[in-house]
Amino acid sequence: MTRVLSGIQPTGEIHLGNYVGALRQWALDQHEHDSFFCVVDLHALSADIEPETLRAKTVEVAAILLAAGLDPDVCTLFVQSHVHEHAELGWLLGCVASMGELRRMTQFKDKTAKGDEGAARVGLFTYPVLQAADILLYDTDRVPVGADQRQHLELCRDLAQRFNQRYGETFVVPDAAIPKVGARVMDLQDPTMKMSKSRSSPQGKVLLLEPPEVVAKKIRRAVTDNEAEVRYDPATKPGVSNLLELLGVATGATPQELADKYDQYGPLKADAAAAVVEFLRPVQTRFRELADDLGHVERVLAKGAEKAQAVAARTLHRAGSAMGLLPRR
Numbered sequence: 035m036t037r038v039l040s041g042i043q044p045t046g047e048i049h050l051g052n053y054v055g056a057l058r059q060w061a062l063d064q065h066e067h068d069s070f071f072c073v074v075d076l077h078a079l080s081a082d083i084e085p086e087t088l089r090a091k092t093v094e095v096a097a098i099l100l101a102a103g104l105d106p107d108v109c110t111l112f113v114q115s116h117v118h119e120h121a122e123l124g125w126l127l128g129c130v131a132s133m134g135e136l137r138r139m140t141q142f143k144d145k146t147a148k149g150d151e152g153a154a155r156v157g158l159f160t161y162p163v164l165q166a167a168d169i170l171l172y173d174t175d176r177v178p179v180g181a182d183q184r185q186h187l188e189l190c191r192d193l194a195q196r197f198n199q200r201y202g203e204t205f206v207v208p209d210a211a212i213p214k215v216g217a218r219v220m221d222l223q224d225p226t227m228k229m230s231k232s233r234s235s236p237q238g239k240v241l242l243l244e245p246p247e248v249v250a251k252k253i254r255r256a257v258t259d260n261e262a263e264v265r266y267d268p269a270t271k272p273g274v275s276n277l278l279e280l281l282g283v284a285t286g287a288t289p290q291e292l293a294d295k296y297d298q299y300g301p302l303k304a305d306a307a308a309a310v311v312e313f314l315r316p317v318q319t320r321f322r323e324l325a326d327d328l329g330h331v332e333r334v335l336a337k338g339a340e341k342a343q344a345v346a347a348r349t350l351h352r353a354g355s356a357m358g359l360l361p362r363r
């Protein structure tokens with residue numbers, strides 16, 4: 035059976051882009067593949083975050099994943115730091131990765147563009163190495179992510195291949211699984227940039243747990259252009275194309291088919307708003323139920339960590355042995 039792994043950071047508020055680009059796919063994948071999903075709290079430490087916030091967000095995001103349809107009887111849901119093998123394999127892979135390739139990561143370049151690199155956290159720099167460890171620990175074949183993770187996945191493949199060449203066949207080389215539609219949900223106020231937890235303004239992003247009327251309003255006020263022509267073309271009409279993609283994801287139609295049905299922006303916005311509200315409704319309802327019993331969520335996570343660790347420990351041992359670490363007797 036194909037193995038799937040993906041992760042999400044417990045920082046900021048989970049938004050429509052996360053759901054459309056990743057979580058929605060995870061809920062489908064769990065029924066077809068042996069699936070592991072983690073809340074990557076160690077990655078969240080690469081930015082400044084209050085300890086109390088991190089703790090609370092970690093459980094909240096796990097509850098959101100369950101609300102988005104992950105079934106703990108079908109997939110394995112866990113917290114990254116509960117499986118110490120992630121940090122350990124991260125070290126081993128850090129001894130395979132080069133400074134040059136990490137410096138080329140656009141996420142690192144973006145986040146240090148304004149300030150000086152000397153002040154950036156080492157964890158921000160080595161972030162993709164830990165992400166590669168997350169993936170390689172589970173002999174992962176398929177990694178369902180949004181388009182913004184493509185470069186990190188390429189690095190992970192490079193590290194796996196380099197390791198295998200140097201130390202012998204150890205890791206499965208994974209493939210990114212990026213959805214055809216909705217892989218890059220754009221900011222509603224600036225459709226030339228992706229919807230982002232940290233960068234988007236409140237009006238630019240739709241939060242997963244936001245009241246329906248707020249969701250609808252934000253979509254109805256989305257920035258488009260002044261051509262008054264409904265056409266699907268992300269390069270030249272990013273705002274309109276984003277609305278067509280959202281409507282498409284929520285209704286199951288393709289953006290191209292939908293473009294033919296509209297000749298004005300008003301009705302497109304109104305329909306996209308209504309469709310997204312309905313699309314999010316079941317997730318919001320389930321989240322409210324789960325939020326009343328976070329003890330249940332923590333029990334799910336404890337069971338998940340146990341299942342994950344059983345796999346991760348074997349892979350870590352294999353990798354360490356291949357590199358020449360002396361087994362403990």
Ligand code: TYM
Nearest residue numbers: 040041042043051052055056165179180217218219228229
């Ligand atoms: P994170 O927490 O930023 O985002 C979680 C997932 O949401 C996707 N995503 C989007 N998809 C479409 N449109 C958008 N505007 C949008 N914004 C975010 C992301 O592509 C991601 O799939 N580095 C990862 C977390 C990670 C990980 C891993 C992922 C750590 N270890 C191992 C896969 C495998 C991240 O920061 O995701």
